[in-house]
Amino acid sequence: MSYQQPQQPSWGPQQPGWGPQPPAPKKSSAGKIVGFSCLGIVGLFVLIGVLAALVGGGDEDTSSRGSNPAATQDAAAKPDKAGDAKADDAKADDAKEEPAPDAPVKVVAKKTPFKAGILADGTDYTSVQVTITNDSDKEISVNPLYFTITDANGSKHAAELAADENQIDTVDLAPGENVTGTVTGKGDFTPKYVTYTDGLIGDSVRGYVS
Numbered sequence: 001m002s003y004q005q006p007q008q009p010s011w012g013p014q015q016p017g018w019g020p021q022p023p024a025p026k027k028s029s030a031g032k033i034v035g036f037s038c039l040g041i042v043g044l045f046v047l048i049g050v051l052a053a054l055v056g057g058g059d060e061d062t063s064s065r066g067s068n069p070a071a072t073q074d075a076a077a078k079p080d081k082a083g084d085a086k087a088d089d090a091k092a093d094d095a096k097e098e099p100a101p102d103a104p105v106k107v108v109a110k111k112t113p114f115k116a117g118i119l120a121d122g123t124d125y126t127s128v129q130v131t132i133t134n135d136s137d138k139e140i141s142v143n144p145l146y147f148t149i150t151d152a153n154g155s156k157h158a159a160e161l162a163a164d165e166n167q168i169d170t171v172d173l174a175p176g177e178n179v180t181g182t183v184t185g186k187g188d189f190t191p192k193y194v195t196y197t198d199g200l201i202g203d204s205v206r207g208y209v210s
Contacts, residue, residue: 104136107207109194112166112182119162124188126157127164128209132196133178140198143170147183148195157185 112129128149134140144167149157161167168181183194191209 103205104134105140105196105198105203105205106133106135107131107194107196107205108133109191109207110210111191114163114184115165115182117162117165117167119160120164123186125160125163125184125186126189126191127166127182127184128191128194129166129180130168130183130194130196130207131178131180132168132173134173134175137175139175140173141171142168142173142179142196144168144181144183146197146199149183149185149191150193150195151189152192153189155189157187157189160184160186 108131109128112127114125114127116125126149130147132140132142144159144161147159147168149159151157163186164182164184166182168183169179171179173179185191193206193208195204195206197204
């Protein structure tokens, strides 16, 4: 009696749909979230940059528009300032030339004919009659050497001693006193004002020739 081994069933290739299948890989949503997040951040930075550019451009336009009128106004004001400075200088010069009404010493001058004195040498002379009034509270000295005459051209003439017979005296004036006499310069000129200096080195006072 012969023994036969049982035949193994033959299995062919597994057909689809037969038996358990391995689970399909799931697509992760985390990648999508990260992608959208990155795009949102980039878009936010772009938006901030655009807003900053707009704001910066507006400020520059405003500052440039605002600065031009100011610069124009400053440029227009400069000539006025220069004119004011010249006017102030002219006023200062006038103040120097004309004594204040309440000056302690007053000088009144007017042109008078020259009368030859003992020291006149026959040349031309110009005389001015001067009245000195002491309105200060102290004594002042008067001397022909304390006077100069300035002519219309700005030239200064020293007093010529004893050239005119009516030369102003050398005296001391107490408060309230005055003296009148002539101050004479060499040459024929038009006198503009007489300057008196108390003691040669004291304060100077001018009197315009009338």
